[in-house]
Amino acid sequence: MKGFKEFLLRGNVVDLAVAVVIGTAFTAVVTSLVANLFTPLIAAIIGKPDFAQLTFTINNSVFYYGRFLNSLIAFLSIAAVIYFVVVAPVSRINERRRRGQTSPLDDPTLTDETRLLTEIRDLLVAGRR
DSSP: OOOHHHHSSHHHHHHHHHHHHHHHHHHHHHHHHHHIIIIHHHHHHHHHHSOTTOOOOEEEEEHHHHHHHHHHHHHHHHHHHHIIIIIIEEEHHHHHHHHTOOOOSSSSSHHHHHHHHHHHHHHHHHHHO
């Protein structure tokens, strides 16, 4: 039982659990975005909000290609949201870090007091040598 408790309380298990919960919540947001904004936008452009009823028949077999189109549109919309909301901004932040630049939030302007204390520290270190 002790080993199981340690396993559950390790950081990566807790991080994974948090990631799953956040991922589930994010999925709900993205699904709502697609259903409530993108689908009506497509309906306004094309004239059909739902393609599920589009079918064709061969030898009495009904093929619901409209359902596939709905799934494809939802997938592409979700992929676009993930890319533009998550992937692209994180990539830009990582690129800035690699070039040695930091975001404005990570690079606070030094106050006069901080600059003075830094100079005093540097002089003390130089005086020891």
